[in-house]
Amino acid sequence: MKNICSRWLILILIFLTMISCSMPKKTPKNTPKKTYLVEDVGAMHFYYGHGAGVSLTVHGIPVFNGTSLWAVKPGWYGHYYSAGDDPNILTDAKIEPWQGGKKITLIHKGLPGLRTEGTPPFEAKETFTLLPDNTYSATLEFIFHKDEPVWLQWGVGDFNPSPIIGRSFTAQYEKEKREGIIPVLARFVSVEDSTVARGFNKLLVDSRMGPIEIESDAQTGIIFFDYRKSVHADINKPIFWMGVLDREFEPQKPHTFFVTMRFPKAPRFESQAAENISLAPKIANTNSAKVPSWGRDYIIPKPKQLKWTQALMPLSASTRIYISKNPGAGVEKAARFLLKDLRDIYGIEPQVARDDAPADGSNAIVLGEQNRYLFPAAQCAKFGLPLPAHDDGYSLMVDENRAYVAAQTEKGVFYGVTTLVQMVCLKPEGAYLRGAEIVDYPTLNFRGIHCLTGKGKGAEIARAVRELMARFKINTLCWETEYIIWDSHPELAHPQYGMEKADARKVIEAADENMIEIIPLIQSLGHSEWMFVGGQNLELAEDPEKPYHSCPTNPDAYKLVFDVYQEAVDLFKPRIFNIGHDEVTGSGRFPYRSQSSGKTITQLIIDDINIYHDWFTQRGIKVMLWGDMFLHQTEATDAHNAESPAEAKARRAGLPRDVIIADWHYGFAEPEDFISLKLWKDEGLAAIGAGWDSPDNIRNLAKACDIYGAFGYLQTTWAGFNFAITGNEPAWRQYWSYILAAYYSWSGDTAPDDKLPFRANVVFSDIWSGVKPDVEQKKGFFVDLSAIANRSLGGVSEDGGWMGLGTDIDLSALPKGENLFGNIMFDIPDNKNGCAAFLLASKFNPAGEYPKSVELAFEPVTASELHFLMNSSSRTVDGREMGAIIINYEDGFASRLPLAYGKNVFFATDFRLGQNVRIAWEGKAKSGETVRAWDLVWRNPSPHQKIAKISLESANSEAAPVILAVTGVH
Secondary structure, three states: OHHHHHHHHHHHHHHHHHHHHHOOOOOOOOOOOOOEEEEEEOOEEEEEEOOOEEEEEEOOEEEEEOOEEEEEOHHHOOEEEEOOOOOOOOOOOEEEEEOOEEEEEEEEOOOOOOOOOOOOOEEEEEEEEEEOOOEEEEEEEEEEOOOOOOEEEEEEEEEOOOOOOOOEEEEEOOOOEEEEEOOOOOOOOOHHHHEEEEOOOEEEEEEEOEEEEEEOOOOOOOEEEEOOOOOOOOOOOOOEEEEEEEEEOOOOOOEEEEEEEEOOOOOOOOEEEEOOEEEOOOEEEEEEEEOOOOOOOOOOOOOOEEEEEEEEEEEOOOOEEEOOOOOOHHHHHHHHHHHHHHHHHHOOOOEEEOOOOOOOOOOEEEEEEOOOOOHHHHHHHHOOOOOOOOOOOEEEEEOOOEEEEEEOOHHHHHHHHHHHHHHEEEEOOEEEEEEEEEEEOOOOOEEEEEEEOOOOOHHHHHHHHHHHHHHHOOOEEEEEOOOEOOOOOHHHOOOOOOEOHHHHHHHHHHHHHOOOEEEEEEEEOOOOHHHHHHHOOHHHEOOOOOOOOEOOOOHHHHHHHHHHHHHHHHHHOOOEEEEEOOOOOOOOOOOOHHHHHOOOHHHHHHHHHHHHHHHHHOOOOEEEEEOHHHOOOOOOOOOOOOOOHHHHHHHHHHOOOOOEEEEEOOOOOOHHHOOHHHHHHHOOOEEEEEEOOOHHHHHHHHHHHHHOOOOEEEEOOOOOOOOOOOOOHHHHHHHHHHHHHHHHHHHOOOOOHHHOOOOHHHHHHHHHOOOOOOOOOEEEEEEOOOOOOOEOOOOOHHHOOOOOOOOOOOOOOOOOEEEEEOOEEEEEOOOOOOOOEEEOOOOOOOOEEEEOEEEEEEEEEOOOEEEEEEEEOOOOOOOOEEEEEEEEEOOOOEEEEEEEEOOOEOEOOOOOOEOOEEEEEEEEOOOOOEEEEEEEEEEOOOOOOOEEEEEEEEOOOOOOEEEEEEEEEO
């Protein structure tokens, strides 16, 4: 035994000496910090970004985009180190020549903030080598000094699916080998079911650029699995994950993991770029290029009772909106909401009458709450429409002459109006309200949105409050506001995120105008980085090397927080205040400074909450906080950060009984499985469910709130500390999720989002893009693409189907000929070869030749808009430019429209949209997968200048534009 221990001690000493010898000298304080490294060797482009890890491109093809390193407590109940912790890691990196290539060495030492006295608990050396023959290697040598369990997660690559899906692989193990096909479509959620290979010695993949050979060993235990359906997956970034996953290893002992990847010296692409094409297509005139299509058969959210009738009530400047002689402020707000919509969208400006409606008048909209104006409720009752008892409920009736909105409260009237504005339809002779009889009320009382502030973003958030929240009956904004610039501590103004108070007041005013209650959220204890902006107040931090917590045993920390809290109370005048308190043990040392108090983590958390609770109770304000620190993994589907059932129970027992728990869960589970909601209720605590941006998560968690009697549902937004919708297309999914959250929390419907009568992304895009209806049909023209169409919509098995991904992934359901998609008519070709699509050059195209560009020259014609029905031949990295559309005027000037993936071009199975691009058609592939085509709009800045030529270009990367039809609108 003694000899074994001595041998391990020698090995440890050798390992530490090795790391210390390879470490560069300490960086001087005035040395600028590096945030990225870039190296090019052979056909490989290596990029390491701080916090994001390695991105590797080979032969111009993105192979993987992101690596990671974590040392954590088992179950992820706190972490010792992550690669993003040390701001100097790239500044201190060592880069040296190596066998004709480069070697990059990074030293990980658990810095800053996770040291024990003397030696950091986790130390590692990570080495990347790039050789001229396109060989890439990553090696991790590490040791954990504490004598306690620890997990390691080493991500060696977030692999781009496009080069490998549908391709064969061979995994070689010590005693066997396994062959298969990498799946085109993600089928499974679990890691085990999604695994391609694990613990292999060699993995051979016949990729679209040629053979890729990956070597490791059983000791390293590399896993390669399909991450696209993981509950933690970013749907905007589908990947296959490779690395060492949540593996427990022996502490106080050195370990070495490695992986080597060999890429082709020369690429072997199956398709070639052909000569460019130039031709004169036929231009076919049409009287119906753009067709009015405004009106719908659904309301968002779905009312509890809805009956459409054949009645149509005309809307015009002579329409009167009656709100009674003594309306409440909320009814006046409802009238203003209605007026603004009618004016801004339809160009109609009715008059508001502060009077009772005549008993026999026509062309009137009558609004009234029960305790001030009985007439609307009495009229609804004549049609068998009772007044709901719920404060937010309403009754609504529209016939040929009048529209009535009746409710118990002003809020109910407001919500009735948000239904009424969705009932406008257009006819050639004008605008009308559709006839209907409605009784409606919410399933959940609390229907909230959480979002953050943003520098100079007051007007944009205010717009979102009206258009994306109030419009769909959201009644609460939980607004995370720690980065407002507070007068009491202006020194904490964040240079990138700081929001002026005057800007914040725009949001407060918008919320008040739209009947939305604001719950301010300012983090306390955990996530308290706002207190330490610019390295300030470190004496108030629990861990000064990782300033993440306020110190719960330092009275001066509370003084600073209470200064800001009081100012927030004065600004918002809230009934409820969210103090945060989530993920307390997720970063830094906790406890560290407070260890001297002798208190446990549970005691520190509960004492801290009680201090804030007492302070707010004195001011008549209820406390809200996140719930993860009070749940163990046996009590919740996810977001369970208590280390044991006993600690979780003790923490819940210590909570004041009148706090409100925001019980956040972001993974998929059936409604009945969100058992923590029942647990809160059973223990006498009010809770709201809080979800994120997965439609199934939103639907099922909202339903769970109903099943278990929770207070309501909160939709969270995590799109950065600067709120941004415009120009932030990658985050749009989070914003169109507001519409789904509103729908499910109000309606109680359980239909999946793809079975609803609307698409939340399209509704969001139309609202945010300011789409307005066209009353008149517009003439235009079709550009005949039949002469250049080179791909059938179904594809054939000989060349791998539609885009080389098999015959089951196709567009065969897309109808050919003239079709109205949305309000644009397209003419999809069907030439003598059975081809209906034009595919430009791409390295990943099916075998054959494809032009890099085509020039379509025709008799000059005017157009206010050009519409391109299109998609992409495959997925690629968001933001990567795939090509361009060039519109040439008769006078020689030109306009260039770049085509960038994830911005305005998408693969058929993608679901996103962007500025000036909306989903035009949706159907089913043979596989059952939903496939789509998009309408990309180019709006002519010079509509009177004649267009003489359209050029379609490809960058000949791994994805190419696919053009299905082109329509011009006069």
